[in-house]
Amino acid sequence: MKTILYPARENWEELCERPGIKKAYLESAIRDILYRVSKEKDEALRYYCEKFDGYVPGSFKVTEKELTEAEKKIPVELRDAIKTAADNIRKFHSSQLAEEPVIETMKGVRCWRKSKPVEKVGLYIPGGSAPLFSTLLMLGIPAKIAGCKTISVCTPAGRDGNVNPIILYTANYIGLKDVYRIGGPQAIGAMAYGTESIPRVYKIFGPGNQYVTMAKQLVQQEGIAIDMPAGPSEVLVVADKNANASFVASDLISQAEHGPDSQVLLLTDNKSIAERVIKEVEKQTAVLPRKELVEKSISNSSIIILRSLDECMDFSNMYAPEHLVLNTAKPETEARKVVNAGSVFLGPFSCESMGDYASGTNHTLPTNSFARNYSGVSTESFMKKITFQEVSEEGIRLLGPAVELMAEAEMLLGHRNAVSLRLKKLSDD
């Protein structure tokens, strides 16, 4: 880890920069895949499964039997842990379903909003070395709470054609019955356009590699909504002299183990804690199985020493971290200063992994400084808000003349006329 001592404010912006994500070269290849899926549907899916994964599933849809039998393969302790996490996620995400009042903006003019589910959504759960069942919890539970009718899950199978049983167990446990064994950009295409086997959806959620990310970006241009733009995961820890160095080190490492492009930053107003954290990181890394990976990510990460916790919060807001851990004596003071962050963890026992799995908050969060302009996933991500208005006779009498004047000033006489003939009718009656 490199330590940067009291950088001048004019250099902060540079320190906040993330490594650029190269993508242009991918675009045309992914465009071809999407086009072919849109035209040839299942046949194209089979072609790309063969080409990229080396196997073609007999049927894309996971059977009811596979879903229900997965339970047997999961230790009861892990099932209980998943239940606990699901309960917390459900509790927090249910609280996001707020009813809003009717507002009488003026006499006879009533306005209100109602949230309605996005009827058809698709969840992409990456495969690879680890089964990301926690992401399935984070996307599937709010989708169910929102009331989405079609909730498709696409996830790659192994070479044997089987989807990881923890994924299947989790899907079944939270009530998702439509799981398809397919991954990669072709899965995004399948959900965007629909095929014989996989229904078209209106919004696609979930993480993925650069191919999946590019596919999501491209279908977004065609009107399919996506959860948010993607980038490597990141944590920013703010620690003061009271922080436990081993706790801080463990939080940095848990981010670093995501991969070599993970962004890890420690901000502190105290040189001694910086030194102690560096030693602790070495000590804790040494015993990890993913040691080399973590060492590589950590070598790209920085400790920045600033003059005060206020400066740390200013820097953090400029950086706009995905995860912000406030390991300070009075974290609520720093929390009040947060303007840009995905999710914030207060105090020594709120480590990032608690939120990653089970505290109840969502772990699908804006990275790459997108916390400046995007929210993390919530129940609202699976809904849209519709406005309603009801204008009474009295309302149009009061407000109609203003609308006539404004419509005329915008040279929209048809708009004016719609009001005028109603006002005339009322005065004639």
Added chain:
Amino acid sequence: MKTILYPARENWEELCERPGIKKAYLESAIRDILYRVSKEKDEALRYYCEKFDGYVPGSFKVTEKELTEAEKKIPVELRDAIKTAADNIRKFHSSQLAEEPVIETMKGVRCWRKSKPVEKVGLYIPGGSAPLFSTLLMLGIPAKIAGCKTISVCTPAGRDGNVNPIILYTANYIGLKDVYRIGGPQAIGAMAYGTESIPRVYKIFGPGNQYVTMAKQLVQQEGIAIDMPAGPSEVLVVADKNANASFVASDLISQAEHGPDSQVLLLTDNKSIAERVIKEVEKQTAVLPRKELVEKSISNSSIIILRSLDECMDFSNMYAPEHLVLNTAKPETEARKVVNAGSVFLGPFSCESMGDYASGTNHTLPTNSFARNYSGVSTESFMKKITFQEVSEEGIRLLGPAVELMAEAEMLLGHRNAVSLRLKKLSDD
């Protein structure tokens, strides 16, 4: 208007299709403009102003004097109308600033959300024949309520270098001081990348022609958020036998006057109202100055006669209209069935123009069937939600073991370790 009688359900999807928007040919030209603006900044802006608009503003920023002196050019009645509309919009959009409770998901685990403004936003207000000051109200007021720090307005000037005084008056009235006289895709580039004169923003709002729309779509791929994808404006009216045919006709016409690509649909369960509306449309159109334009749009529009109001609502939800006018005897019955729509107008006196200008709801709404997966603009569009969590010693004792198990199952041992060493510390103490 063509009348379609009792179409079979399997043909509804086809009837809901919007004319395709051609765009591919634009992409590389707009990409070039954006690239040049990102590199050459103000110099590029001046180049494109000369090229596309035939004039180069001396200074892009509108002066304080121009802003304050615009008032003199606006009739007092129009100023009062703008004030009335602004008050209603402010009242409804202020109600969207809800505080959310802290949720204790389990003992010692507290989770909550806070909304924070997107710090820097840009509003694009098109120029052209009519000054769209109503759009400035619809975007500027919620931006102010949200608390955005930088609110830039870009709008093209006329050949004389002057911005329409109603735009300037409206900006000044709602407290927007940063108005730049520039339009087109180069304005979108200026807000996305920043230039010497115009600051970079994180989110861009507002309607525009196909060039502006493409520019917004392209900068979105680079992480700049945008309000929503764009398409031609549209209205769907549901009318029953009790509806006043002249009211219905006026609503269809007020949509049709937006331009030849406007989408206008009438659904009804009653043949007689359909016939009466057709006659009324002819009568009302005949006396409009934009007569030819309206006749052209109306000739592309349809009346669909279905067997019941329930069927009308099913069709409407499949169509997902931007504006939905419910001109029926008991509009609240139909309103309850709405799943996909941008904004809904209940009853004979809630004509679309009331919402376009002054009822209080926003008029920046999803078109082109995007009401299936997008909400209209609201105060929340100018904010993002940040989650917070605080786990106490008791909380981690209760929940930590579940997190350890789940992290291990995802093979993320660093994540597990962050919990384990905290639990160990607690049991050692």
